[in-house]
Amino acid sequence: xxxxxxxxDDWFMESLHIYRDLHVFQLEHPTKVIEWTGEKSICVADYxxxxxxxxxxxxxxxxxxxxxKGLCPERDFKLQHGGFCDEPVECLRHIFGKRCVxxxxxxxxxxxxxxxxxxxxxxxKRTGVINPKCPSDKGRKxxxxxxxxxxxxxxxxxxxxxxxxxxxxxxxxxVGTDSLDAVSGLQFVNSSTFVVCANNGxxxxxxxxxxxxxxxxxxxxxxxxxxxxxxxxxxPHSDPAAxxxxxxxxxxxxxxxxxxxLCSPVRQAQLNLQQNMATCDFLNVTWAPVLDSxxxxxxxxxxxxxxxxxxxxxxxxxxxxxxxxxxxxxxHEAKTDGTLLVxxxxxxxxxxxxxxxSAASDGSIHVWDWVDKNFEHF
Amino acid sequence: xxxxxxxxxxxxxxVGRSCILVSIGxxxxxxxxxxxxxxxxxxxxxxxxxITQNGRLTDYLDCVIISHFHLDHCGALPYMSExxxxxxxxxxxHPTKAICPILLEDFRKITVDKKGETxxxxxxxxxxxxxxxxxxxxxxxVQVRADKRSFLNLCYLKYKTAAWIDKCRPDILxxxxxxxTTIRDSKRCRERDxxxxxxxxxxxxxxxxxxxxxxxxxxxxxxxxxxxWERMNLKAPIYFSTGLTEKAxxxxxxxxxxxxxxxxxxxxxxxxxxxxxxKAFDRSYADNPGPMVVFATPGMLHAGQSLQxxxxxxxxxxxxxxxxxxxxxxxxxxxxxxxxKKLEMExxxxxxxxxxxxxxxxxxxxxxxxxMQLIRMAEPHNILLVHGEAKKMAFLKDKIEQEFNxxxxxxxxxxxTTVTTNPSVPVDIxxxxxxxxxxxxxPLPDPKRPRTMHGTLIMKDNSLRLVSPEQALKELGLSxxxxxxxxxxxxxxPHSDTDTLxxxxxxxxxVLKGYxxxxxxxxxxxxxxxxxxxxxxxxxxxxKVVLLSWCFQDEELGSFLSTLLKKGLPSAL
Numbered sequence: 001x002x003x004x005x006x007x008x009d010d011w012f013m014e015s016l017h018i019y020r021d022l023h024v025f026q027l028e029h030p031t032k033v034i035e036w037t038g039e040k041s042i043c044v045a046d047y048x049x050x051x052x053x054x055x056x057x058x059x060x061x062x063x064x065x066x067x068x069k070g071l072c073p074e075r076d077f078k079l080q081h082g083g084f085c086d087e088p089v090e091c092l093r094h095i096f097g098k099r100c101v102x103x104x105x106x107x108x109x110x111x112x113x114x115x116x117x118x119x120x121x122x123x124x125k126r127t128g129v130i131n132p133k134c135p136s137d138k139g140r141k142x143x144x145x146x147x148x149x150x151x152x153x154x155x156x157x158x159x160x161x162x163x164x165x166x167x168x169x170x171x172x173x174x175v176g177t178d179s180l181d182a183v184s185g186l187q188f189v190n191s192s193t194f195v196v197c198a199n200n201g202x203x204x205x206x207x208x209x210x211x212x213x214x215x216x217x218x219x220x221x222x223x224x225x226x227x228x229x230x231x232x233x234x235x236p237h238s239d240p241a242a243x244x245x246x247x248x249x250x251x252x253x254x255x256x257x258x259x260x261x262l263c264s265p266v267r268q269a270q271l272n273l274q275q276n277m278a279t280c281d282f283l284n285v286t287w288a289p290v291l292d293s294x295x296x297x298x299x300x301x302x303x304x305x306x307x308x309x310x311x312x313x314x315x316x317x318x319x320x321x322x323x324x325x326x327x328x329x330x331x332h333e334a335k336t337d338g339t340l341l342v343x344x345x346x347x348x349x350x351x352x353x354x355x356x357x358s359a360a361s362d363g364s365i366h367v368w369d370w371v372d373k374n375f376e377h378f
Numbered sequence: 379x380x381x382x383x384x385x386x387x388x389x390x391x392x393v394g395r396s397c398i399l400v401s402i403g404x405x406x407x408x409x410x411x412x413x414x415x416x417x418x419x420x421x422x423x424x425x426x427x428x429i430t431q432n433g434r435l436t437d438y439l440d441c442v443i444i445s446h447f448h449l450d451h452c453g454a455l456p457y458m459s460e461x462x463x464x465x466x467x468x469x470x471x472h473p474t475k476a477i478c479p480i481l482l483e484d485f486r487k488i489t490v491d492k493k494g495e496t497x498x499x500x501x502x503x504x505x506x507x508x509x510x511x512x513x514x515x516x517x518x519x520v521q522v523r524a525d526k527r528s529f530l531n532l533c534y535l536k537y538k539t540a541a542w543i544d545k546c547r548p549d550i551l552x553x554x555x556x557x558x559t560t561i562r563d564s565k566r567c568r569e570r571d572x573x574x575x576x577x578x579x580x581x582x583x584x585x586x587x588x589x590x591x592x593x594x595x596x597x598x599x600x601x602x603x604x605x606x607w608e609r610m611n612l613k614a615p616i617y618f619s620t621g622l623t624e625k626a627x628x629x630x631x632x633x634x635x636x637x638x639x640x641x642x643x644x645x646x647x648x649x650x651x652x653x654x655x656x657k658a659f660d661r662s663y664a665d666n667p668g669p670m671v672v673f674a675t676p677g678m679l680h681a682g683q684s685l686q687x688x689x690x691x692x693x694x695x696x697x698x699x700x701x702x703x704x705x706x707x708x709x710x711x712x713x714x715x716x717x718x719k720k721l722e723m724e725x726x727x728x729x730x731x732x733x734x735x736x737x738x739x740x741x742x743x744x745x746x747x748x749x750m751q752l753i754r755m756a757e758p759h760n761i762l763l764v765h766g767e768a769k770k771m772a773f774l775k776d777k778i779e780q781e782f783n784x785x786x787x788x789x790x791x792x793x794x795t796t797v798t799t800n801p802s803v804p805v806d807i808x809x810x811x812x813x814x815x816x817x818x819x820x821p822l823p824d825p826k827r828p829r830t831m832h833g834t835l836i837m838k839d840n841s842l843r844l845v846s847p848e849q850a851l852k853e854l855g856l857s858x859x860x861x862x863x864x865x866x867x868x869x870x871x872p873h874s875d876t877d878t879l880x881x882x883x884x885x886x887x888x889v890l891k892g893y894x895x896x897x898x899x900x901x902x903x904x905x906x907x908x909x910x911x912x913x914x915x916x917x918x919x920x921x922k923v924v925l926l927s928w929c930f931q932d933e934e935l936g937s938f939l940s941t942l943l944k945k946g947l948p949s950a951l
Binding site: 082 | 745
């Protein structure tokens with residue numbers, strides 16, 4: 001797509017009104033992971049170059065200056081720590097309460113444990129490897145345990161999902177099912193309850209005290225596409241009663257369900273989004289941590305789409321997004337070498353209600369705070 | 379092997395007093411001479427005692443090169459040249475030469491007048507220092523004190539994109555590590571913020587003051603505002619103080635090659651200051667009601683028009699001041715950027731600062747991606763990182779070493795890094811000489827060994843040529859002196875002189891295969907250019923005297939022949 005400079009200018013002018021804050025950066029290599037490692041820092045990782053760098057970046061301080069924002073000129077990312085991975089990074093998770101991340105790669109089924117340099121050194125050092133104790137596909141999905149003892153829940157197919165303690169490498173838990181469904185994502189609800197979503201949209205709810213899992217298959221009419229999920233919970237340790245699950249398909253369907261009743265969705269929608277990409281690799285749906293009932297969707301194209309699900313019902317309709325971030329397509333820095341640009345990942349800021357970070361296949365990474373037209377305030 | 383030695387004199391752990399000493403080919407060069415803005419005592423200057431403990435630096439330094447006009451890179455220059463003492467050349471680009479004295483004078487005024495310091499350089503010292511400056515153009519090469527090294531490729535690294543650097547393949551690339559660990563927000567986003575702030579103020583009826591330096595960013599911001607005003611159909615006036623326009627036009631003509639495309643295009647199409655929405659400022663306008671934007675000098679609000687306007691507008695919270703860069707300690711700019719709400723003015727009057735203060739940095743430094751691109755394009759053999767702690771640069775060092783397979787050094791202040799280089803000096807060789815030297819043959823015993831080549835190196839202007847001696851003599855209009863050696867070898871031989879000569883001929887012909895051995899009718903034998911004659915005296919007809927004569931070029935062969943003949947002739951002949 002060729003951006004005319006007029007279109008880019010138009011978006012630039014528009015951006016003065018539709019964003020409170022906007023920062024546009026260019027990484028050397030694109031990332032498909034953005035993971036919060038601290039209140040002001042994120043980890044990103046290369047998936048395309050020979051060296052596959054893992055970087056911990058400090059967010060622009062201007063975002064945190066509060067009342068003194070005007071006096072803070074710092075609007076750049078600062079590289080805090082860096083390391084090299086021997087394979088392109090598929091999944092990267094920060095371990096709850098520790099200065100440590102775990103990655104999986106595209107060439108193998110192993111997980112690698114990394115120490116993000118303490119104090120003096122700026123090196124991200126590999127401190128361990130976890131080899132799953134069973135046959136596994138490459139690029140395992142990972143979720144951090146939520147207790148003090150550092151652990152990860154990981155899997156490539158439902159039957160190889162297990163929980164491993166980081167320090168000892170001990171397998172704390174393994175599922176007792178022989179389902180071969182491929183895992184698209186997993187997450188802990190509290191210290192023992194967890195949810196796994198399969199590529200075909202089936203949800204599994206398990207408990208680390210019991211190898212059996214309950215599973216919830218999708219309606220026949222919804223099968224045939226690739227699904228990802230997002231869990232909304234208010235704290236690291238939540239009561240399942242307070243949790244909501246959203247599932248997104250590569251055809252643009254969204255199902256919102258109560259974790260207590262995954263058989264029947266409470267809301268659903270057919271989004272007006274077509275997947276341009278041959279790969280479902282970048283499909284991503286997330287719940288806003290502060291705003292009620294808001295979710296963000298990306299991976300279809302070069303945009304991030306934000307929806308308010310409050311008005312959705314059990315009858316599927318096609319809602320309009322409350323905001324669309326078009327910066328990756330339209331900023332002056334956007335690359336136009338003929339390949340289709342796609343947003344590879346996005347995350348919400350933990351406490352700023354409308355701030356998101358998004359990354360795209362051209363190496364761009366944006367930090368943006370959008371204005372809700374319904375509540376206009378500066 | 380020639381080494382290059384690099385010693386930072388003042389990069390230290392924080393920003394400031396950039397000063398790097400380079401010893402190359404027996405010459406000493408000082409790169410930058412900056413001031414550390416955080417100190418008020420001698421620590422703000424680089425430590426020159428490393429060069430010499432006492433006295434002037436002139437004898438120890440061959441030249442000084444200043445990269446750009448920021449005070450942390452040139453602030454100590456007048457101190458070094460006039461108070462410590464240095465009379466050699468100081469190289470910098472034309473724009474730097476134009477701006478340096480202005481910044482230095484401003485800085486001096488603030489430090490002496492406002493802060494009351496006494497041990498500081500004077501206005502005259504700044505002028506005397508600038509007299510030693512030799513301004514250069516981009517990519518210009520200069521011979522430093524008749525040394526052949528083309529060292530100065532003044533590529534204005536901080537301010538240009540990597541596209542401007544050609545593959546100069548330096549032995550060492552020196553870069554500040556602070557840039558390499560930053561990922562910069564796009565220029566467009568900075569501009570966006572600027573427009574947003576200005577617009578917000580104007581919308582609520584406020585006045586916006588933008589203190590600027592005489593040129594540079596001011597012009598770009600003007601174009602930005604003009605476009606924005608046009609687009610949004612805004613009516614509020616934008617003023618540009620006239621002091622700026624005159625100076626700026628003058629500087630602009632000087633710098634037109636240094637600026638970016640947009641400004642150049644605009645400048646060419648029309649006079650910079652014939653904007654539709656931007657007008658010249660008059661002092662009285664500051665009291666006009668309603669919103670407006672004013673660009674005024676000086677940039678740090680330390681004197682003059684910008685300070686006057688500031689005093690008038692500071693009390694109203696609807697107004698705004700946008701500071702576009704770093705302000706020196708002691709200035710009003712510095713104080714308000716530190717959040718000060720009450721300022722003490724002349725005559726004990728206090729000024730309440732109620733207007734909104736915005737700090738927007740527009741200076742364009744390179745960042746991580748930029749540095750890597752630069753290294754990729756320039757292809758240095760080694761990299762030196764300054765301005766950072768070694769422990770905090772370990773990742774960067776690894777990254778550079780892995781990606782480019784070159785060494786990365788991080789010396790501390792006063793620590794010397796020695797880099798061994800392998801310089802290649804390209805020399806043109808004349809075709810004739812090459813052909814001749816490649817021809818087969820030569821003195822025994824081993825034609826396969828690397829042999830000395832005879833030629834003449836002519837060094838003229840910047841070229842080095844290797845030609846044959848005859849050609850060199852011809853070019854220089856000199857006549858050649860022939861040097862011939864003669865030696866006599868005594869042989870016992872009962873034959874006649876003529877026969878002895880024939881025997882010598884046969885002998886040499888069998889030994890010297892591949893050489894031109896001739897028996898000439900004038901009773902001489904010639905081997906290459908060596909002449910042999912046989913004679914004897916009447917008293918002793920059997921004692922033959924073999925006369926050998928050769929020219930300097932055939933010395934080796936000649937010596938060989940004389941040694942051979944001294945051994946006598948084989949009886950089989």
